[in-house]
Amino acid sequence: MEIVRVGGRELFRVAYGVIQAAQEFPTAIPLDEAWTLLESPPPEYRFSCLAAVEGSEVVGAAWLTWSLAENRQLLVAELGVEASRRRQGVGSALLDATKAAAVADGRNALLGATISPYGEGPGSGAAFAESRGFVQQHATLHQVIDYPVAGLDAKAAEIAPHHQPYTLATWPDGCPDEHVDQYCELLSLIDDEVPLDDLELEAKRWTPERLRSVEARRRTQGHLTSTTVAIAPDGSLAGYTELTGKPQHPERLDQHDTLVRPEHRGHRLGLALKIANLQALQSRTANPATIHTSNAETNAPMIAVNDHLGFRPLEHQHIWVLQLTVPDLLT
Template sequence: MPNQPVEVAPLDPKDDAQWAGYHRVTVDAQLHERPYGDVPTADAFRVSFVRASQSSRTLGWTARLDGAVVGAAMAVFPMADNTHLAFTEVNVTPSARRQGVGRALLAGLDDGLRAAGRHTDLAEVPRPYAADVAGRPVAAGVGFARASGYELAQTEVHFVLQSPLDLDLLDSLQAEVDAQIGDYRIVSWQDRCPDEWVEQACALEEAFIAQAPMGDMDLEPERWSEHRLREKEEVRLSRGQHGLTSVAVAPDGSLAGNTELVLSDATMRGGVFQSGTLVLPSHRGHRLGLALKLANHRQLQAVEPAPRLVHTYSAEENTPMIAVNTRLGFRPVELSDEWQRRTASG
């Protein structure tokens, strides 16, 4: 029997039936054979598509076979900077793979990229972790990315940690920090950045792209303002998420680094996610990375004492951060490749 034609349509996130199919496919695809994968709940995920934002815009597409939604694609368009690219995702329910669904979705997504004037897209593809590089298995998404013209731009390691951490471990690591931190101090908050730190918090957001390993990804510097920071906080709360932040304050009163965890009940598996950690180069050598993460994990355990799985991603080449994560007890469970594609117009 010949393959049925694939019908691709733009996603209307306010259409409950189409949205239910879109989210179901995303969950099926993202959690298939991934014991440590996680996906936002339907209501939390929908916020990204329906809430107006000055910093980004999100569009989606669905693919149907014989009337059933079997594919879901997404493109996130940065609006404040990096307006040459989009962050994309193509999901196909496992039982419908190898029937042209992914290719059809990619064609629809490409129409959206052209309409938005974007010539580059970045797609994240997870694959199993293996200590032997030569023996790492090839995930279905990797083959699809290569066949579709993407090139590997970076590989990150996905680590997990079961919270709460052992208090003896926290105290032991804290003693190491106290011996080297000198006159630096750690300040923590939840959800909303205090007004006194907003300007410097924005500067740290801008520094992250410049300082963190980005491989061959075609990312330009980001521009952060108080409005963008407050919008990020508001969107997070509207999705049922809480941001836990710790910053390092230098002896002169400036911010030397930061870290952030995102706590939420609005994911399918209840994961807590590390958003980012940065110590500015001029302030390194004082155990600030470890100090920041210790403070934030203490903050997490204070607001959420129940067991939660904490996720963090580190570029393979970011050995200092991987060393900090390992000291805390994080263990590698998966690899996450960033694949990049440039169209002819780019």
């Protein structure tokens, strides 16, 4: 068996297919999207793919995400081995090649995620991670809801008195100029505010240039976006929420971050933001889809908001970190 770096599209299609098929629960990003990321990544990341090849067969693969802005010490790895070829050292060989690639790039830790259906125990990924020295540092709950979401108007009316002094404003794609600086501040706060258990990550720092470049990229790629902010009586931004969709996958929408600044909590703004954002999107498109969202299992307030909206649990995700030791760094 040989571990090769994947360049061409055909080998990538097969290798990435092995990763997708290996997922005990299919949440890997779709093939076409992964190929676009490999070919023309956004400025803050690069991506690469390794394949475990035996004869003419791909028996395993690794999808690697290299952050170029924050968290440059980390390499994020997603491994998959063909079901009939497990427990034969393929995963370990891919892991060794991944470690070598990380070290060659000056990184000192690997981060990986394992998933299991809601209510079920850990699967092969967790057993593998544990046996190879990874430490579990974070657990998230993946929830879904059918779109369009029913009953929003009644829920909005019910909570309106609680956030009465705040105004909610929504934009479809680009942040209005007057909010850009404060919106970047909010985006830069999120990584410090969400519970990450034992996981230590460097927070993403947003500048107007970074924001505008992400927005431009989304526009070029035809993404559907809806962002809602809460504006406090003094005109400052108290919180935000964001939801996106991609044209290649109209059946899927992603509910991204929602943040209410600590000093503005307790006014049902988290729920109000999500409801207003959904109402705005639903007035633009009513095409049926599923909304996906993931939150720390310990993030009771956010999960309570999602439960109230009718989200249902789909799977558990565990985040594992392997610190590369001196021998790893020398070999």
